[in-house]
Amino acid sequence: MHQMTSHLQPEVEIINGDFKGKDIVSLDQFSVEDLTTVFNVTRQMKRIAENNEPCHILEGLLVGLLFFEPSSRTFGSFAAAVKRLGGQTLEMQNPEAVSSVSKGETFEDTIQVIEAYTNAIVLRHRFAGAARQAAQAATCVPVINAGDGNNEHPTQTLLDMYTLYERFGRLDNLTGLLAGDALNSRTIHSLLRGLSLYKNNTMYVLSPRQLRLSRDDYVSLQDRGVRLIEIHREQDIPRDCDFWYWTRVQKERFASAEEYQRAQSEIVVASPALLKTYAKKDMILMDPLPRVESVDPAVDADERAVYLRSQIRNGVYTRMALLALVLGRI
Numbered sequence: 001m002h003q004m005t006s007h008l009q010p011e012v013e014i015i016n017g018d019f020k021g022k023d024i025v026s027l028d029q030f031s032v033e034d035l036t037t038v039f040n041v042t043r044q045m046k047r048i049a050e051n052n053e054p055c056h057i058l059e060g061l062l063v064g065l066l067f068f069e070p071s072s073r074t075f076g077s078f079a080a081a082v083k084r085l086g087g088q089t090l091e092m093q094n095p096e097a098v099s100s101v102s103k104g105e106t107f108e109d110t111i112q113v114i115e116a117y118t119n120a121i122v123l124r125h126r127f128a129g130a131a132r133q134a135a136q137a138a139t140c141v142p143v144i145n146a147g148d149g150n151n152e153h154p155t156q157t158l159l160d161m162y163t164l165y166e167r168f169g170r171l172d173n174l175t176g177l178l179a180g181d182a183l184n185s186r187t188i189h190s191l192l193r194g195l196s197l198y199k200n201n202t203m204y205v206l207s208p209r210q211l212r213l214s215r216d217d218y219v220s221l222q223d224r225g226v227r228l229i230e231i232h233r234e235q236d237i238p239r240d241c242d243f244w245y246w247t248r249v250q251k252e253r254f255a256s257a258e259e260y261q262r263a264q265s266e267i268v269v270a271s272p273a274l275l276k277t278y279a280k281k282d283m284i285l286m287d288p289l290p291r292v293e294s295v296d297p298a299v300d301a302d303e304r305a306v307y308l309r310s311q312i313r314n315g316v317y318t319r320m321a322l323l324a325l326v327l328g329r330i
């Protein structure tokens, strides 16, 4: 498998109002109308989950969770989503260690085998572009990208955008601060793509210089209309942000422990003092988690911190919605 060098994905199949059977590999496939559909279905799913309603939407269907890279939230929330909808899962974590992949089986063969057993495949992989490659290999069932290397994480963005939509009632005219490892954070890459679909959004991106967005991403996102302002120092944080989106330094993308430590030492941590100085009273603080020296746990008690509250729960509801749509059951 070769690694993609660019995050640009011009040739993905757009959803265009019809989710059934579609692979979901990039935010680029969604229009505003498609996102509105997901959010409308998410509201129904939230009711089902909150009330523990017995549900048959995915009854008779089996979803393969194929996770080549460690994950707790995404894996757990996909499993919860399928089961809340009455479906079943076939779960493989770390197949490189426990399956025929360790015997040298090709990625394409592994995908086609799991495809033969299931009705959809949810894939997490450390290589950028792996989800697209899997989608090409699986011709009968949809593949959902649950994070491919430092490329994209579309389902994280669905839950992030739903969290913003629930809080603000809109996804346009927002000012945000996205902090941390902008170069490698797939959740930042997908979120910026999503927010670029809406009018008049201004996003400040706070990172050490060596972790700023790739120039390809920077240019293509600006072209889409999202106003991007890169900053590198705490003092430059604006005081009028509607939300902060904090991310950890993506340790697994660094060539050496020293390089990682160097980057980590330049990171601005979200602390109570930082919020006190720069954050509005009615903003929210998000984090895709896990937080690793990114958000001080002392912030958790602040009611503006939603990462362990609504944001995490919305992961299950939005994934329920997407699965029901892609599997043609809603």
Ligand code: ASP
Pocket: 073, 074, 147, 153, 186, 187, 247, 248, 288, 289, 290
């Ligand atoms: N869980 C998110 C991801 O898989 C964020 C992170 O790992 O930092 O990208």
